[in-house]
Amino acid sequence: MNAANDTPSGANSRFATALIDMLDSVRYRRVSAAEQLDPVYRLRYEAYRREDFIPVNSQQVTRDEFDELPNCYCYGVYIDDQLVSSLRFHVVTAEQPTSPCMSVWPDVLQPLLDKGLNFIDPGRFTADFDASLAYPALPYLTLRLAAMACEYFPVRYCMSAVRPEHTAFYRRVFGATVLGDQRSYANLTFPMQLYAAEVPVIRDRVADRYPFFMSLPEEREVLFGTAQGETRAIAPSARQAQRLELLSKAG
Incomplete structure (x- = not known):
């Protein structure tokens, strides 16, 4: 991959x-x-309020119009049964072209859809403050969801709207490159820059370097293919997937 x-x-x-x-x-x-009041939306609110990125609201939740879209997938990440982080993503296609990144960089992304190139648009990555201190690897554990989504859905790219101070991480880990300039993102008060990782190019390199991103088809099917009402907690399958990959290479 293009990672350092x-x-x-x-x-x-x-x-x-x-x-x-x-x-x-x-x-x-x-x-x-x-x-409407799922703990994940409260976690978002607490994370954004902590840095004064959003105004106070009486429900103490953060939701927006993108949460209501049919191409929206939202997840909570738990460690020892405690909610520690969350991630939302949209699967963007010509049939379902709406997402946060599309609303900010339509001039950059619409031409890709016109060419039939679909993409994942992850966002709303938020973490519990204490958990972020206790688990420095929390970004990897959370973004594993995006890595699995890129395996499950037929997409060419994984887009990332990234704060300037986080761009080095996305370049190093995912080999992402700049696709769009800094712009105001959704209703947040800080600028974001659009990065893109080309899934067929970086998939194997990321899996070799970071095998914890690996997963079995069964895990991906339960997480992404079940009905929207499915809310049970799912155990990761990275260990089993890595074992099968090593056996395959050995054989």
Whole structure:
């Protein structure tokens, strides 16, 4: 991948092993769009209020019009049964072309859809403050959802609306490159820049370097293919997927 090679292979291997071990305590839960006061929306509110990015509201939840779209998928991430982070993404196609990134960079993204190139648009990545301190690897555990979505859905790109101070992470881990300039994003008060990772180009390299992003088809089907009302917590399958990959290479 285009990620920087600034981590020695041995250290990277230890990091990857530690993350797979940590996944034993992780569960992913899909949020029902019908549940207006789901704890994930409260987590969003607390995270954005902490940095004064949004105004106070009496319900203490953060939802927007993009949560109501049929191409929206929203998830909570749990460690030892405690909600620690959340992620939302949209699957953007010519038939379902609406998403946060499309609303900000339509001039950049509409030509891709016109060419038949679909993409995942992840966003609303928020974390519990204490959990972010206790688990420095929380971004990897959360963005594993986006990595799995890129395997499940027929997409060419994974888009990321990224705050300037986070761009190095997306370049290093996902080999993402700049696609659009800095613009105001949705109703947030800080600027974002559009980055894109080309899924067929980076898929194998990301899996080799970060095997905790791997998953079995069964996990992806339960997370992404079930009815919108499915809200049970799902255990990760990275360990099993890595084992099968190693057996395949050995054979």
